[in-house]
Amino acid sequence: MPKRVDHEERRTQIADAFIRVAGRRGLHAVGMRDVAAEAGVSLRLVQYYFETKEKLLFYGVQHLTDRFTARVGTRLAAAGTDPGPRATIEAILLASLPTDEEGRTFHLLYSSYSILSVTDEALAAQPFLDNPDAAENALTGLLEQAQASGLADPGADARTEAISLLAMTATMGTGILVGQRSPESAIGVLHHHLDRIFVTAETAVAEEGPI
Amino acid sequence: MPKRVDHEERRTQIADAFIRVAGRRGLHAVGMRDVAAEAGVSLRLVQYYFETKEKLLFYGVQHLTDRFTARVGTRLAAAGTDPGPRATIEAILLASLPTDEEGRTFHLLYSSYSILSVTDEALAAQPFLDNPDAAENALTGLLEQAQASGLADPGADARTEAISLLAMTATMGTGILVGQRSPESAIGVLHHHLDRIFVTAETAVAEEGPI
DNA sequence: TTCTTCGTGATACGACCGTACCATGATGGT
DNA sequence: ACCATCATGGTACGGTCGTATCACGAAGAA
Numbered sequence: 418m419p420k421r422v423d424h425e426e427r428r429t430q431i432a433d434a435f436i437r438v439a440g441r442r443g444l445h446a447v448g449m450r451d452v453a454a455e456a457g458v459s460l461r462l463v464q465y466y467f468e469t470k471e472k473l474l475f476y477g478v479q480h481l482t483d484r485f486t487a488r489v490g491t492r493l494a495a496a497g498t499d500p501g502p503r504a505t506i507e508a509i510l511l512a513s514l515p516t517d518e519e520g521r522t523f524h525l526l527y528s529s530y531s532i533l534s535v536t537d538e539a540l541a542a543q544p545f546l547d548n549p550d551a552a553e554n555a556l557t558g559l560l561e562q563a564q565a566s567g568l569a570d571p572g573a574d575a576r577t578e579a580i581s582l583l584a585m586t587a588t589m590g591t592g593i594l595v596g597q598r599s600p601e602s603a604i605g606v607l608h609h610h611l612d613r614i615f616v617t618a619e620t621a622v623a624e625e626g627p628i
Numbered sequence: 629m630p631k632r633v634d635h636e637e638r639r640t641q642i643a644d645a646f647i648r649v650a651g652r653r654g655l656h657a658v659g660m661r662d663v664a665a666e667a668g669v670s671l672r673l674v675q676y677y678f679e680t681k682e683k684l685l686f687y688g689v690q691h692l693t694d695r696f697t698a699r700v701g702t703r704l705a706a707a708g709t710d711p712g713p714r715a716t717i718e719a720i721l722l723a724s725l726p727t728d729e730e731g732r733t734f735h736l737l738y739s740s741y742s743i744l745s746v747t748d749e750a751l752a753a754q755p756f757l758d759n760p761d762a763a764e765n766a767l768t769g770l771l772e773q774a775q776a777s778g779l780a781d782p783g784a785d786a787r788t789e790a791i792s793l794l795a796m797t798a799t800m801g802t803g804i805l806v807g808q809r810s811p812e813s814a815i816g817v818l819h820h821h822l823d824r825i826f827v828t829a830e831t832a833v834a835e836e837g838p839i
Numbered sequence: 840t841t842c843t844t845c846g847t848g849a850t851a852c853g854a855c856c857g858t859a860c861c862a863t864g865a866t867g868g869t
Numbered sequence: 870a871c872c873a874t875c876a877t878g879g880t881a882c883g884g885t886c887g888t889a890t891c892a893c894g895a896a897g898a899a
Contacts, residue, residue: 421866422876443747445656448856459878460857470857528743535736535805536654549808577820584799584817585792592795594746597760606795609788633846659886670848671887681887 428466431456432480435473440522444529449473471539478530478545485523485548488512502563503615506556510586510607515593516600524590553579563615570616578614582607639677642667643691646684651733655740660684682750689741689756696734696759699723713774714826717767721797721818726804727811735801764790774826781827789825793818 434456439447449470453460467473492512496504515521534541556579563569585606592598645667650658660681664671678684703723707715726732745752767790774780796817803809 441747443744445744446747449858450856461878461880462876464858465876468858525743525746528739531802531806532736532739532743533654533656536652536657541806549803574820577817580800580813580817581792581796581821584796584803587799587802588795589791591742591798592760595742595752602791606788606791609785610792660888661886672848673846675888676846679888 424466427462428476429480431458431463431466432473432477435477436481436484436522436526439477439526439529444526444533474540475543478526478540478543481523481526481530482545482548485512485527488519488523502559502566502568503611506559506582507607507611509552509556510582511604513583513586513590514600514603515590521594525594528587528591528594549583552583556582560614568616569614573614578610582610585610635677638673639687640691642669642674642677643684643688646688647692647695647733647737650688650737650740655737655744685751686754689737689751689754692734692737692741693756693759696723696738699730699734713770713777713779714822717770717793718818718822720763720767721793722815724794724797724801725811725814726801732805736805739798739802739805760794763794767793771825779827780825784825789821793821796821 431452435447435452438451438455442451449463450460452473453463456463463473467476489509489512492508493500493505496508500508512520513524515524530540530545534543553576557576560569560573560575560578564571564573564575586603589598589603589606593600593603642663646658646663649662649666653662660674661671663684664674667674674684678687700720700723703719704711704716707719711719723731724735726735741751741756745754764787768787771780771784771786771789775782775784775786797814800809800814800817804811804814
């Protein structure tokens with residue numbers, strides 16, 4: 418047998434190139450030849466590892482979520498060992514905000530895929546919509562945990578607040594992308610709501626008092 | 629001179645066809661020939677009234693916001709003469725939610741244009757981003773007015789809450805589009821926050837008490 | 840009536856894109 | 870040493886898309 422190359426590694430390399438060019442010129446504008454040039458390989462190679470453009474598109478969204486998951490993991494690790502629920506939630510939300518080049522690419526492409534899936538049923542059937550639900554469940558769990566620890570307002574609806582935080586983060590992220598909103602403004606709004614949900618110790622005691 | 633046709637009316641007719649096909653197949657998939665077929669005219673006609681596809685695209689987003697403004701106006705009129713600030717805000721937010729076919733098209737296309745403007749600087753230079761700021765200012769004013777009337781929590785930050793409500797509406801609208809969230813769930817979240825901001829009369833009096 | 844100009848149609852052109860086809864090293868098992 | 874097979878490159882084909890070109894009917898102005 419001949420050279421035996423690690424196919425999965427090559428696919429990753431090409432998918433990375435795909436994400437780079439898509440992040441630069443937009444998902445709609447990316448072509449097979451662009452990906453090949455960006456990856457430094459021939460057009461034939463891209464065809465060889467992804468027979469069709471549709472398969473490259475599908476592999477791309479999977480690779481994108483993998484890399485985003487890794488990004489969140491890194492941020493969480495940087496938050497120190499066993500950070501509180503609030504620090505954990507903040508890390509997740511801030512990692513989703515396009516405040517750096519990587520975050521910008523993530524947000525742009527994830528939004529593009531979402532919008533595209535509305536009119537492309539083959540893409541909609543692809544299981545990449547698991548992520549929003551996963552994030553929603555994770556935040557809900559963290560909020561409930563905070564409530565049990567007396568860190569968060571016990572009267573709050575954990576799931577509703579989780580949905581709200583994620584929804585605000587997403588739209589404000591787009592606002593940052595189009596230059597309508599500054600990252601500081603977005604972070605300020607998020608902090609405002611976190612301050613509202615995560616009561617300070619004294620406030621918690623006071624609220625648990627007379628009622 | 630020959631037949632003298634109302635150009636603006638023809639442009640509106642073609643732009644409507646453009647919006648219909650774009651809402652059905654996605655903004656990225658719409659071609660000049662599709663628009664012509666949908667409008668029941670020849671390809672040449674579309675070229676005649678919009679020399680280039682880019683101009684059709686730009687005219688389309690303007691026409692879209694015009695129609696959306698009219699939609700909001702209709703909803704407000706249906707809310708009765710001089711509704712309270714809360715009813716007004718609710719009408720604006722619910723009009724933005726894709727709960728019917730028209731709303732679905734509006735949300736899909738407006739999101740598509742926004743994402744497209746990130747990587748298309750010619751589109752980004754087009755003044756269609758005025759709308760988000762206008763809505764934000766309108767909601768901020770309504771909230772301040774409600775605070776002055778004692779209808780809303782005087783301790784709330786009107787602009788922050790306006791930004792939050794609009795941001796949540798937008799993301800949850802996309803959630804509805806992709807089938808991830810139900811309209812009822814989205815409306816429920818919005819009501820939750822409106823209930824939080826718009827305190828009842830008794831609560832308002834209580835809060836203005838001891839402090 | 841005639842003529843100029845607007846409105847409309849049919850069709851052609853050039854570019855690009857995804858895909859298919861053909862060719863050829865390279866390599867490791869037998 | 871040989872050859873089956875994997876990896877890779879070059880190139881061609883069919884289709885579509887935006888745009889340009891040519892042509893003609895219609896109608897008001899002279």
